[in-house]
Amino acid sequence: MHAVINDIISSTEKRVQNLKTKIDLSMIKDDTTNKRDIITAISKKKTQGEVAVIAEVKPASPGKKLQDIGPEDAAMIATEMEKAGAVAISVLTEPEFFHGSVDNLMSVRKKISLPVLRKDFIIDEIQFNEIESDLILLIAGILGDKLGSMVEMAISKGFEPLVEIHNESELKNALETKTRIIGINNRDLSNLEINLATTLQLIPLVKEFDRNNGQSHIIISESGMHTIDDVKMVVKAGADAVLVGTSIIKSGEIYAKTKELVDALKD
Template identity: 85%
Template sequence: MHAVINDIVSSTEKRVQNLNTKTERSSAKKRSSNKRDIVAAIKEKKLQGKVAVISEVKPASPGKKLRDINPEDAAMIASEMEKAGAVAISVLTEPEFFHGSTDNLISVRKKISLPVLRKDFIIDEIQFNEIESDLILLIAGILGDKLGKMTDMAISKGFEPLVEVHNENELKNALETKTRIIGINNRDLSNLGIDLATTLQLIPLVKDFDRINGQEHTIISESGMHTIDDVKMVVKAGADAVLVGTSIIKSGEIYAKTKELVDALDD
């Protein structure tokens, strides 16, 4: 694991300790029953011949600030993404390295009708009690042996887990859980390099597993997609959706860039 990832996990552990003093571990906030179904939304978008783009409200990557985003900004950005045809919105809530916030997520979910993903480093069950979202990210490489338990708990709390993998071993662990959604992150956690070949290598393994076991996982390709050609490549390989943050935020043209990726299959 890269030193930066270890630093983020350490920072998250401190956040969890603070949560333990503020949040009831045994009783979650009462969750509403209006969870927005991303799997159905992705299927509908594909039937329209469009790319199912999960656009991300992303203030920063580790060591690289993109822009300041407060809750009002987050709602405005998400609204532009929704108008452009995004299938869902991902919101960074990790505060130290990604400059995200739970307030941004609350603001976004109030503003739009799309499913909202909480993008963070979830390492402890108490974080499920922190805030309401439709989906929650669970990173296989971070959770290790806890992945199955955390996936079950996320489902029991009313979240749709998006289980993120980076390699074949993590994928095998993910496919043993009850998740409906597999996120293939093209970023290597050992060196932080990005290679879209990761998606191309892992998709056939998911397809084979589903065929043999009579299952149907939704596959999302994450990280490293900047152009129409990038998106076309992973969709052609079998990705059901793409998650894009940096290139949309950096463009400064939230609506136009999101729409360009949504319409990538038009020509």
């Protein structure tokens, strides 16, 4: 694991300890009633010949600030993404390294009708009670043996878990859980380098597992897609959706860049 990732995990552990002084678990009720269905939305996009783009409200990557984004800005950006045809919106809530916030997520989810993904480092069940979202990111390489129980906890709380994997070992672990969505992150957690070949190598393994076990996972390619050709490549390889943040935010043209990627399969 890269040193930056270890630093993020340490920072997250401190946030979790702070949460435990503020949230009384005994007072929290499970909420499975208000979830917006991303799986149906992705299927609909595909039948329309469009790319299912999960567009991300992304203020920063570790060591790379993109843009100051507060709650009002987040809602405005998400609205443009929705108008452009995004299938869902991802909102970063990690505050120290990605400059995100739960306030941004709350503002976005109030403003739009699309499913909203909470993008953060979820390491403790108390984080499920912090903020409402439709999907929640669970990173296999960080959760390890806890992954299965965290997936089940997320489902019981009304979230659709998106289990993120980076290699074959993590994929095997993810496929043993109840998740319906596998996110293949093209960024290597050991060196933070990005290679779209990761998606191309791992998609066939998911497809083979599904054929052999009578299952059907949604596959999302994450990180490193900047152009129409990038998107075409991973979709042609079998990705059901793509998650794109940096290239949309950096473009300065939220609507136009999102729509360009949504329309990537159209001549």
